[in-house]
Amino acid sequence: MIEIEDVKKVYTMGAEKVHALRGVSLTVEDGAHMSIVGPSGSGKSTLMNVIGCLDSPTSGTYRLDGELVSEMGDDALATVRNRKIGFVFQTFNLLPRQSAVENVALPLLYAGTGRRERKERALAALSKVDLANRANHKPSELSGGQRQRVAIARALVNNPSILLADEPTGNLDQEVGREIIKLFEKLNADSGVTLVLVTHDRALASTAPRQVEIVDGHIVSDTGR
Amino acid sequence: MDMLEQTQVALDSIKSNKLRSFLTTLGVIIGVASVILLVSIGEGLKTYLTDIFAGMGSNLLFVTPGKRNTKGGGHGGALSTVHKLTVDDARALGQRSYNIMGVAPRVVGGAAIENGSLSRDSVVLGTDEQYLKVHNLKVASGRFLLKEDSDGRRRVAVIGQTIAKELFGDTSALGRTVKVSDTRFRIVGIMRPKGQSLGIDYDEVVFIPVTCALDMFNQEGLSSLSIKAANPTNLQPAISDIRQILKHRHNNREDFTIISQADLLATANRITSTMTLVLLGIASISLLVGGIGIMNIMLVSVRERTREIGVRKAVGARRMDIMIQFLIESIVISLIGGAIGLLLGALISLGISSAVPEFPPPKITLWAVMVAFGFSVAVGIFFGVAPAKKAADLDPISALRYE
Ligand SMILES: Nc1ncnc2c1ncn2[C@@H]1O[C@H](COP(=O)(O)OP(=O)(O)OP(=O)(O)O)[C@@H](O)[C@H]1O
Ligand SMILES: [Mg+2]
Numbered sequence: 001m002i003e004i005e006d007v008k009k010v011y012t013m014g015a016e017k018v019h020a021l022r023g024v025s026l027t028v029e030d031g032a033h034m035s036i037v038g039p040s041g042s043g044k045s046t047l048m049n050v051i052g053c054l055d056s057p058t059s060g061t062y063r064l065d066g067e068l069v070s071e072m073g074d075d076a077l078a079t080v081r082n083r084k085i086g087f088v089f090q091t092f093n094l095l096p097r098q099s100a101v102e103n104v105a106l107p108l109l110y111a112g113t114g115r116r117e118r119k120e121r122a123l124a125a126l127s128k129v130d131l132a133n134r135a136n137h138k139p140s141e142l143s144g145g146q147r148q149r150v151a152i153a154r155a156l157v158n159n160p161s162i163l164l165a166d167e168p169t170g171n172l173d174q175e176v177g178r179e180i181i182k183l184f185e186k187l188n189a190d191s192g193v194t195l196v197l198v199t200h201d202r203a204l205a206s207t208a209p210r211q212v213e214i215v216d217g218h219i220v221s222d223t224g225r
Numbered sequence: 226m227d228m229l230e231q232t233q234v235a236l237d238s239i240k241s242n243k244l245r246s247f248l249t250t251l252g253v254i255i256g257v258a259s260v261i262l263l264v265s266i267g268e269g270l271k272t273y274l275t276d277i278f279a280g281m282g283s284n285l286l287f288v289t290p291g292k293r294n295t296k297g298g299g300h301g302g303a304l305s306t307v308h309k310l311t312v313d314d315a316r317a318l319g320q321r322s323y324n325i326m327g328v329a330p331r332v333v334g335g336a337a338i339e340n341g342s343l344s345r346d347s348v349v350l351g352t353d354e355q356y357l358k359v360h361n362l363k364v365a366s367g368r369f370l371l372k373e374d375s376d377g378r379r380r381v382a383v384i385g386q387t388i389a390k391e392l393f394g395d396t397s398a399l400g401r402t403v404k405v406s407d408t409r410f411r412i413v414g415i416m417r418p419k420g421q422s423l424g425i426d427y428d429e430v431v432f433i434p435v436t437c438a439l440d441m442f443n444q445e446g447l448s449s450l451s452i453k454a455a456n457p458t459n460l461q462p463a464i465s466d467i468r469q470i471l472k473h474r475h476n477n478r479e480d481f482t483i484i485s486q487a488d489l490l491a492t493a494n495r496i497t498s499t500m501t502l503v504l505l506g507i508a509s510i511s512l513l514v515g516g517i518g519i520m521n522i523m524l525v526s527v528r529e530r531t532r533e534i535g536v537r538k539a540v541g542a543r544r545m546d547i548m549i550q551f552l553i554e555s556i557v558i559s560l561i562g563g564a565i566g567l568l569l570g571a572l573i574s575l576g577i578s579s580a581v582p583e584f585p586p587p588k589i590t591l592w593a594v595m596v597a598f599g600f601s602v603a604v605g606i607f608f609g610v611a612p613a614k615k616a617a618d619l620d621p622i623s624a625l626r627y628e
Contacts, residue, residue, distance in 0.1 A: 097241060
């Protein structure tokens with residue numbers, strides 16, 4: 001369960017201070033499906049990064065499954081990311097020289113999983129996204145949609161409790177984007193993984209049972225409250 | 226963390242930048258090659274010197290005419306002698322000191338040795354009966370020179386194995402005559418094989434009475450005296466006796482130089498240590514340059530792969546994981562340089578020894594190989610730490626945003 005309380009995030013650039021989050025409180029139950037919308041620069045990505053333990057809040061508290069994540073050090077956060085979080089980025093962020101299956105296996109490498117099990121589980125994750133037949137392709141040999149599916153397989157491979165996707169369809173055309181969203185929804189329905197999705201596309205956002213809207217670092221509406 | 230996987234990643238990264246990686250390793254290649262050269266030549270020289278001194282006996286002293294300030298060196302040199310070294314000097318030393326076991330005069334020259342139509346150039350060593358004892362030599366057949374040979378200027382010769390074979394083949398040389406510089410000598414003895422010792426190959430030497438040699442080479446004085454001290458562990462009593470007796474005989478002037486094996490060893494060591502220092506200088510400078518090159522290329526690599534580092538961190542890589550990944554990469558680069566350097570060093574030292582036959586054959590020891598690899602790993606770690614730490618310290622979000 002995600003429990004965020006009065007989280008603020010301030011970026012200091014020289015003398016100037018940018019308030020990206022101005023006191024956000026949010027609770028997300030396990031297995032939920034939630035979308036975050038809002039104008040550009042409103043703080044959506046910042047919130048996602050905090051939830052995904054990639055970034056620490058300037059103030060406020062964040063508890064993940066009861067653990068006070070906001071007070072953890074870098075290595076502890078890395079472990080939390082590895083065990084509990086699956087992150088999908090707008091730009092895929094695959095390693096270009098590694099094959100699909102190697103990319104998918106990456107989190108398992110840092111989890112200390114053995115070589116053979118890594119490969120087996122990576123292949124299993126790839127077949128969940130229907131890409132088992134592209135296991136040995138490099139990212140440059142895959143289409144945009146296929147790349148994003150590899151990224152999703154990577155996010156899933158270590159059985160995280162939360163799947164975070166920051167504009168996962170932003171670099172894809174509409175048709176492919178819809179398929180990706182469907183895949184996310186299927187994963188959420190089948191395995192009960194918590195799904196948090198950031199998107200510009202209100203039509204895509206509206207399929208989520210719960211929608212949160214952020215404007216200028218504040219949550220202005222939340223259908224789940 | 227899976228080291229095999231890490232090494233794989235490092236190799237992939239190196240392979241994707243082959244030329245760059247090779248240029249980077251150049252410094253390490255030269256550095257390690259110099260270390261190998263240094264060690265292999267040094268080892269070769271050491272065995273060479275050990276061989277020389279082993280045949281010589283530790284209680285050997287030499288007296289050469291003329292006073293020299295610097296110690297060591299060979300025979301002859303700038304002379305300011307009033308008195309030459311004489312056969313009587315040699316006899317006097319042998320008779321008057323209890324600290325001296327034997328004294329052999331030496332007159333060294335070169336001459337053509339002939340048996341009928343067969344002829345060769347050879348070293349002619351004029352000496353007396355003491356030489357065998359002083360230099361630990363043995364006669365294979367016949368006898369060595371006698372005191373009477375020198376006193377009576379008898380034209381007799383003792384020849385080395387190689388000379389005997391070349392001039393007489395399988396027939397016995399004993400009792401036959403040879404022409405040494407157009408003078409007939411009767412062969413009374415043949416030496417046992419001994420080989421190289423102190424710059425002379427005893428298998429190719431013709432021994433004749435010292436008095437005959439002085440006449441033949443038209444010399445008034447000896448080239449040197451070889452002296453065997455009675456006490457091999459302490460040469461000082463013998464040295465001070467020699468100094469006192471010779472000074473007394475030479476109008477109280479020290480117009481001679483006493484050289485001990487320790488002096489020769491010191492000279493040899495000075496030469497080898499100078500060479501060692503020069504090569505060590507080259508080695509350390511190129512290892513330094515190589516290390517800086519590796520550091521530079523690793524910093525570039527970290528920058529180029531900022532996004533990759535971000536991705537790895539996002540999926541759970543800890544600081545240590547990233548650190549080790551980049552350290553392994555710099556160590557692998559350095560090790561590849563080390564391996565090439567090892568090969569190059571070995572080839573160069575083999576090349577030197579085959580091009581210059583007098584040069585002692587190099588020895589490539591396991592120790593040298595380990596030193597080379599040790600150096601490469603050390604350079605890789607030492608100069609890889611800063612870039613690896615830089616990579617490990619990257620903030621995951623800014624790394625992911627990096628274009
Ligand atoms: N590293 C940073 N340094 C300084 N300011 C930052 C940094 N990251 C984000 N910001 C600022 O914080 C605010 C929120 O940024 P954020 O990326 O969260 O917006 P967003 O809602 O994701 O926008 P978009 O829809 O365009 O992706 C913006 O004003 C942005 O300029
Ligand atoms: Mg954003």
